[in-house]
Amino acid sequence: MLALNLTNDVSEVKDGLNTIAAFLGVKQDPNGIPLEVNRVDGHTLRYQFDGEKGLIEFHSKSSFFRLLNLWIYQYQQSGSFSLEEEEQFEKTGVMVDSSRNAVLNTDGMKTLINYMAKLGLNQVMLYTEDTYEVKEYPYFGYLRGRYTEEELREMxxxxFALGIEMVPCIQTLGHLQLALKYQYASHIKDTSDIVLVGQAETYEFLDNLIRSASQPFRSNRIHIGMDEAFGLGTGMYQIKNGIRNRFEIMNEHLAEIVKITDKYGLEPMMWSDMYYRFGSKTGDYYDLESKVPQEVIDNIPEVDMVFWDYYHEDEAMYxxxxxxxxxxxxxxxxxxxxWTWNGIAPNYGKSFETTKAGLASCKRNGVKEVFATLWGDDGGETPVLSALPGLQLFADLSYRKEVDEAVxxxxxxxxxxYPFKEFLLLNDLDETPxxxxxxxxVSxxxxxxxxxxxxxxxxDQTIAGHGVENHYQKLAKKLKVITGSNSDLTLIFDFYQQVAEVLSLKAEIGIQLKEAYDKNDQNLLRxxxxxxxKLKTLLNELRKAHRxxxxxxxxxxxxxxxxxxxGGAIARMDTTVYRVxxxxxxxxxxxxxxxxxxxPFSNPYHLGEGTHGRGLYQDMVTAGKLSGV
Known part of the structure; x- marks a missing residue:
């Protein structure tokens, strides 16, 4: 434990320092190394040590904890140093998906916040479609792990102690299928996942949501969602009102939402995509020919627009x-x-390329606020903390004009x-031959x-001939001998090592069974x-590691x-044994x-070159219908 004697006024960071000292590996001691702490008005930040005493010049609480962490690192590496950084954005944060079944518990969120503090990230959003408590609606978030008001206040x-603004991030138009599926909401639905615009009861419902989502937090900001509302105005709304211009429906609804946010003194932001989708002949957010009419723009209420893009590697597109x-x-x-939503493993390659292009464009175009989304599509199978390499890059680009990847x-x-290269081994779970x-x-x-x-x-036909089984055999061995020892992350590596172990045997078993059957090779079949x-046992062990x-x-x-x-994978392996x-x-x-x-596999995704495919679980396990009428 490194003993430091912080001098000057440290009242602003005192609570946070007490919170995170053990995580940083430091303690405050009057006999420790003298470390002068100064708050500065500008965005240039400094951290120094001359061999006897240190200096930190910070601009905000969040930048202080980043600089302190970097100061500790440099102190452990060298005798003296004088380094500086420059804040590139006013806000730089993280959005955590708590709506795809995986809802971080309070300890999990605090662990993520600790890492964010080390990096100097200063905003965190909780994406909660229905996973927060709304007392008026007991079925809202029922058995989904919804956060209580007390839990949200605690987080x-x-x-706040670490200089991180926590912002509610909800939905007030679409993406509400799980909230609207119950009887209580039958009269406020347009389609299965979109609320019925223009109804007084709808805005009473949304008022309760906005109040409940925002009141636990200090922040007066709120993300009101409204993305991917593809069916807006096409269900019950159309039955009641006929076919209407969807730009008009969108603006009318947004105006009502802004009345509610004004009522509670909130500053709203929203995903921007539906305006561009309505302006596109193909409904594509990234359609270069999309046009939003000026009269529509003029009638958009006062709200911040969130441009989301984690797909392009070309700065010009941004x-x-x-x-x-x-x-x-x-x-x-x-x-x-x-990319924590690629499947069961993170995709660092795609994350790094899109982050570098996107943030470079943001700097050039004067954008002041940025955040990294950690979606959990199709079940939240990927542990959130596997995002740490991507968050490191995102944070470093938020404090440095350029990033030296070796540093x-x-x-x-x-x-x-953990060595960076050991985390990057997780890339190889998807980046196969x-x-x-x-x-x-995004295979x-x-x-x-x-x-x-x-x-x-x-x-099977898609992956045949690529040697993926051999690839996973090698990867399983590499993951078994990693040198990192951080207890926060050990379980993640245990899980992924067992994923590779299972795939070293399962990846091509279907191809091999088919080959043996076609050749009537009974020895190979046996x-x-x-x-x-063996896989029945290995899959069960993997289940326990994932659990x-x-x-x-x-x-x-x-x-x-x-x-x-x-359970399905184990049962189907059992049936394979039974049948063979x-x-x-x-x-x-x-x-x-x-x-x-x-x-070869075929689904609506345009797979392109250099991928074995992607999709939802239901598309991977059967050519039949997994559930539904």
Whole structure:
């Protein structure tokens, strides 16, 4: 524990320092190393040590904790130093998805906030579609791990001590399917996931949501969502009002929402995409030909516009879309992303390339607020803290004009206890042979191969000939000998090591079963039968490892969805054993599943080159219908 004697007025950071001292590995001691602390007005930040005493010049609480962390790192590396940084943005933060089944528990959120403090990130949004308590509606967030008001206040207090603004991030138009599926909401629905615009009861409902979401927090800002409302005005609204211009419906609804935010003294921001989708002939947010009429722009109420883009690697694309947004005469906020929603593993290559391009464009175009989204699409299978390498880059680009990746890697190891290159091994779960460099076309290889059926193998033809089994065998060995020792993150690496272990045996089992069956090679069939029996055990061990990391960071709600997937995988492996044994014993004269000629995988996603595919769980496990009428 490094002993420091902080001098000058430290009252602003005292509470935060007490909160995070153990995490930083320091203690305050009058006999410790003298460290002068000065608050400055400008955005140039300094941290120094001359061999006897130190200096930190900070601009805000959040920048203080970043500089203190960097000061500690440099002190441990060298005898003396004099370094500076410059804040590139006024706000730089993180948005955590708490709506895709994985809801961070309070300890999990505090752990993430600790890492954010080390990095100097100063804003965190909780994306909660229905996972916050609204006392008027007991079914809102029912059995979904919704946050209580007390939990939200506790997290806000914790973040505030470290200079981090916690902002509610909700939905007030679409993405509300789980909230609207109950009887209480039947009269305020346009479609299954969109509220009925223009109804007094709808705005009473949304008033209660906005009040409940915002009152636990100090911040007077709120993200009101409103993205991807594709069916706006096409359901019950159309029955009641006929076909109307959807720009007009959008502006009318937004005006009502802004009345509510004004009532509570809140400053709203919203996702911007629906304006551009309505202005596109194809409904594409990134359609270069999309046009938002000037009269529509003139009638948009006062709200900040959040431009979200974590897809493009070309700075010019961000320049074009930022210019489009700035023409709306609203404050523009940029949302990038660390790809925690690719599947079961993070995609650092895509994250790094899009982050570098997006933030470079933001700096050039005068954007003052940025944040990184950590979505959890299709079940929240990826642990949130696996995003740390992407957050390190996002933060460093927020304090430095350019980032030296070698320096970043060294500082990352100081921050996490793990060499950067060891975290990057997680890239290899999806960036397998046959996948392009940096996984730019977002192949979800590990998710595909974990969940796909051993007999039906929807992706077998797509991955055949790429040697993915051998790839996972090598990766499993590498992950088994990693040197990091941070207890916060150990469970994550235990989980991913077991993912690689399972895939080293499961990745090509369907291909091998089909080959053995077609050749009537009974010896190979018996070998694969033995593998299938072993995989039943390995899949169950993987389930336990995944459960351990989930329960460590998340509330237990939502785990049932992932566990059902494991149960299905284990049961289907058991049926594979049952079917193959029956065939080998002569009880069956053929295996209908293996009589089929396998086709390359096809779904609505444009897969492009250099990817084995992606999609939702339901698309990976069966060609049939998983659920529904």
């Amino acid at each position: 806000d207090d914790y973040a 320049d074009i879309y930022l210019a489009k947004h700035q023409a709306m005469n609203k404050k523009v906020i940029f949302a990038g992303g660390v 970043m890697a060294q500082e990352f190891e100081h921050n996490t206890g 046959g996948v392009m460099a940096n996984n730019i076309n 979800a290889t590990s998710k595909i191969l974990l969940w796909q059926d051993p007999l039906l193998g929807l992706f 070998d694969k039968l033995a593998d299938a029996k 351990a990391v989930w329960m460590a960071y998340n509330k237990p709600f939502g785990w049932e969805v992932v566990e059902i997937r494991y 044994e029956a065939y080998l014993d002569g009880e069956l004269t053929k295996l209908a599943e293996l009589e089929e000629t396998k086709l």
